[in-house]
Amino acid sequence: MAMLTKADDYPIHQTPEPIAFSGTDRNFYDRYFFNGYTRSGDVFFAAALGVYPHINIMDAAFSVIVDGVQHNLHASRFLNSERLDMHVGPVTVDVVEPLHSLRVRVADNEYGIKADLTFVSRAPALKEPRFTRRNGPRTMMDLTRMTQNGTWEGWIEVKGKRIEVKASDYVGTRDRSWGVRPIGASDAQPMVPPMEFQFFWLWAPLNFEDRITLFHVNDDEHGDPWNLSGVMCPLGREAKPQEMDRVSYEIDYISGSRHAKSASIFFETRKGEKTRIDLTPKYHFYMLGIGYGHPEWAHGAHKGDNALGYEEFKLSDIKSYAPPHLHIQAISDAVMTLPDGSKREGCGILEQMVIGPHAPSGFKDILDPAK
Numbered sequence: 001m002a003m004l005t006k007a008d009d010y011p012i013h014q015t016p017e018p019i020a021f022s023g024t025d026r027n028f029y030d031r032y033f034f035n036g037y038t039r040s041g042d043v044f045f046a047a048a049l050g051v052y053p054h055i056n057i058m059d060a061a062f063s064v065i066v067d068g069v070q071h072n073l074h075a076s077r078f079l080n081s082e083r084l085d086m087h088v089g090p091v092t093v094d095v096v097e098p099l100h101s102l103r104v105r106v107a108d109n110e111y112g113i114k115a116d117l118t119f120v121s122r123a124p125a126l127k128e129p130r131f132t133r134r135n136g137p138r139t140m141m142d143l144t145r146m147t148q149n150g151t152w153e154g155w156i157e158v159k160g161k162r163i164e165v166k167a168s169d170y171v172g173t174r175d176r177s178w179g180v181r182p183i184g185a186s187d188a189q190p191m192v193p194p195m196e197f198q199f200f201w202l203w204a205p206l207n208f209e210d211r212i213t214l215f216h217v218n219d220d221e222h223g224d225p226w227n228l229s230g231v232m233c234p235l236g237r238e239a240k241p242q243e244m245d246r247v248s249y250e251i252d253y254i255s256g257s258r259h260a261k262s263a264s265i266f267f268e269t270r271k272g273e274k275t276r277i278d279l280t281p282k283y284h285f286y287m288l289g290i291g292y293g294h295p296e297w298a299h300g301a302h303k304g305d306n307a308l309g310y311e312e313f314k315l316s317d318i319k320s321y322a323p324p325h326l327h328i329q330a331i332s333d334a335v336m337t338l339p340d341g342s343k344r345e346g347c348g349i350l351e352q353m354v355i356g357p358h359a360p361s362g363f364k365d366i367l368d369p370a371k
Contacts, residue, residue, distance in 0.1 A: 003018045003020045003021070003081070004018055004020075005018065005019055005020050005081050005082050005083065005084070006082055006084045006085075007019040007082075007083055007084050019083070020053060020081045021053075022053045022054060025054070025139070025180045026054045026055060026184075027054075027180045027181060027182060027183050027184075028052070028053060028054055028178075028179070028180055029050055029051065029052050029177075029178065029179070029180070029181060029183050029299070029300070030050070030051040030053075030083065030177075030178040031048065031049070031050040031051070031176070031177050031178065031299075032047075032048060032049045032050075032093050032102075032174070032175075032176060033046075033047075033048050033174065033175045033176075033177070033290070034046060034047040034048070034102075034104055034119060034172065034173075034174045035047075035172045035173055035174075035285075035329065035349060036117065036119075036152040036165070036170050036171070036172030037170065037171065037172055037331055037347070037349075038169050038170055039169055039170075039171060039207075039347050040169075041282050041283075041331045041333070041347060043064070043065065043066055043156075043163060043170075044064070044065040044285055044331050045062070045063065045064040045065070045115070045117075045156060046061075046062075046063045046064075046285060046289065046290050046329075047060070047061065047062045047063070047091070047093075047104045047106075047117075047290065048060060048061050048290040048291060049086060049088065049091065049093045050183075050291070050299050050300065051079060051083050052079070052183050052184065052299075052300040053079065053081065053083065055183070055184050055300055055302075056078055056079045056080065056081070057076060057077075057078065057079055057184070057300055057301075057302065058076070058077055058078075058079045058083075058088050059074070059075060059076040059077075059088055059291065059297070059299065059300065059301070059303075060074075060075045060076075060087075060088035060089070060091035060093075061073060061074045061075065061091070061289065061290040061291050061297070062091055062104070062106045062113060062115060062290075063285070063289030063290050064113065064115075064156055064158055065283075065285060065315065066158055066161070066163065068314055068315050068316060069312055069313070069314055069315070070285065070286060070289055070312065070313055070314075070315060071111075071113055071158055071159075071310075071312045072288070072289035072290070072310065072311050072312065073090070073091070073106065073109070073111055073113045073308075073309075073310050074291065074294070074297040074307075074308070074309040074310065075088040075089030075090065075091050075307065075308050075309075076088060076089075076297070076301065076303040076304070076307045077089065077305050077306050077307070078305045089109070089306060089307075089308045090106050090107040090108065090109040090114075090308070091104075091105070091106055091107075092104070092105045092106075092107070096118065099121070099124070099125050099148075100120065100121050100237065101118060101119060101120045101121065102118070102119045102174060103116075103117065103118045103119070104116075104117045104118075104119070105117075109308065110308075111308075111310040112157070112158065112159040112160065113157070113158060113159075113310070114156070114157040115154065115155065115156045115157065116154045116155055117152050117153070117154035117155075117156070117165060118152065118153050118154055119150045119151075119152055119172070119174055120150050120151050120152075120153070120167065121148050121149070121150040121237065122149050122150050122151060122171070122207070122212060122235050123148065123149055123150075123211075123212045123233045123234070123235055123236065123237075123239050123241075124148070124233065124237060124238070124239060124241065125146045125147070125148040125176075126146060126147050126148065126214055126231055126233070126241055127144065127145075127146050128144075128145045128146065128147060128214075128216065128229055129227055129228075129229050130142075130143070130144055131143050131144075131145070131179075131218070131227055133218075133226065135191060135195055136191050136195065138191065139180055140181070140182065141179070141180065141181045142179050142180045142181075143177050143178060143179025143180060143181055144177065144178060144179055145175055145176065145177035145178075146175060146176050146177075147173060147174075147175040147205055147214055148173065148174055148175070149171065149172070149173050149205055149206075149207050149212040149214075150171070150172065150173075150174065151167035151170060151171055151172075152165050152167065152170040152171070152172055153165060153166060153167045153170075171207040171347070172207075173205040173348070173349070183299050183300035184298075184299075184300035184301060184302065185301075185302070196356060196357075196366065197355055197356055197366070198220065198221050198355060198356030198357055198358075199218075199353060199354075199355045199356065200217075200218060200219040200220070200221075200353075200354050200355075200356075200358045200361075201216075201217070201218055201351070201352065201353045201354070202215070202216060202217050202249065202251070202263070202350065202351065202352055203215070203216040203349075203350075203351040204216070204263075204265060204277075204279065204332075204348060204349065204350045204351070205348055205349065206277065206334045206336075206346050206347070206348030207346050207347055207348055208334070208336060208344045208345070208346035209344065209345075209346070210234065210235065210344065211232060211233060211234050211235060211344070212232075212233050212235070213230070213231065213232050213233075213265075213267075213277065213336070214229070214230070214231045214233075215229070215230045215231075215247065215249070215265045215267075215277075216228070216229055217229075217247075217249060219358060219360075221356060221357040221358060221359065222359050223358060223359045223360035223361075228247055229243070229244075229247065230243070230244035230247035230265070230267045231243050231244065232244070232267065232275070242269065244267040244268060244269060245268055245269055245270040246266075246267075246268035247265075247266070247267060247268075248265075248266045249263060249264065249265050249266065250263065250264045250266075251263045251264075251361070253361065253369075253370030254321075254370065255369075255370055255371060256321075256369045256370065257321035257369050257370060258321050258326065258352070258354045258361075258363070258367070258369060258370065259281075259284065259321055259328060259330070259352060260279075260281055260330060260350060260352060261281070262278070262279065262280055262281070263278075263279045263281075263350055264276060264277065264278050264279070265277040265279070273339040274339055275336060275337065275338055275339060276336070276337045277334055277335070277336045277337075278334070278335045278337075279330075279332045279333070279334050279348075279350050280332055280333045280334075280335075281330035281331070281332045281350060282330070282331050282332060282333065283315055283330070283331055284315065284318070284328040284329070284330055284331075285328060285329045285330075285331065285349070286318065286324075286325055286327075286328055287327040287328060287329060287351075287353075288324040288325070288327070292327050293323055293324045293326070293327050294324060295324055296309070297309060321367075321369065322367055326353060326354070326355065326367075327351075327352070327353040328351070328352055328353075329349040329350070329351045329352075330349060330350045330351075330352065331347075331349055332347065332348060332349060332350050333345070333346075333347055334346040334347055334348055355367070
């Protein structure tokens with residue numbers, strides 16, 4: 001396999017080696033994620049494209065919820081070390097203007113899911129704190145992510161039904177992450193003795209008329225955060241984000257599940273100014289639709305060259321909160337109460353993946369539900 005690739009002709013090297021080499025960890029990845037939704041929440045879509053240089057795979061997915069049905073299109077191919085060829089089957093991602101505008105296209109295919117969508121930022125891209133988590137001496141996660149909120153323009157077609165996407169009504173979020181996390185086949189020789197898996201994750205990028213906010217938290221089993229961030233930012237490409245000095249949350253679960261019935265986020269500045277954001281989930285997008293925890297189309301899965309797959313299901317038919325339906329994004333209404341008592345109404349998502357013990361939630365086992 002040739003080690004020189006198209007990317008080597010750009011002045012982007014960080015080490016003396018060709019771009020094809022990404023350190024020594026086989027789990028290195030580089031990934032795009034997108035979501036978009038109407039401000040009323042009646043349509044939701046998501047897309048992803050992942051690059052896994054050391055297992056020579058690139059995969060992508062596009063998912064859309066319309067009329068209560070989630071449609072999931074999956075694609076995978078061999079990377080052939082060319083990271084700049086950002087297309088997998090019918091799915092293509094183009095960087096129109098770095099840190100400002102990107103385009104997602106889904107070409108004609110046998111499953112009748114097509115799209116041509118352009119994302120334009122509402123605010124600057126925000127770098128989240130670096131995520132580093134170990135399983136004993138092994139690195140489970142070590143990654144950087146940037147997140148950006150914006151508007152969408154274009155169209156989606158679902159089995160002959162065309163949906164016009166206008167920036168006046170469609171907002172959403174895109175992120176880029178890269179580094180190390182579990183991908184592809186499971187470890188052939190895991191740690192001994194086995195360690196109980198625990199992961200508590202909430203992520204809430206929100207859109208308001210005059211600003212955006214971003215919140216996330218990773219808690220350990222005691223409820224102590226090992227990665228926590230809250231940011232508020234006015235609109236505009238040159239806007240200055242304000243990082244919060246204190247960030248906390250409260251979550252009320254749906255009985256018999258690990259999914260939120262409601263949640264509140266609390267921001268406090270160094271000056272003691274307090275903001276509260278209350279979230280009310282409306283329905284769930286199941287992240288398996290773009291590969292997260294999918295039993296067949298998981299990120300980096302070896303599906304062969306030029307593989308394409310599809311499934312659909314009614315949201316009302318999903319009764320389980322267990323994998324592969326545990327990891328969700330809840331399309332939510334948001335109400336922000338600012339320090340002066342004024343309110344802003346907005347919308348966004350509350351992503352949730354809660355596995356294992358979490359003392360503040362009352363969880364003691366791998367998947368015991370809320371009472």
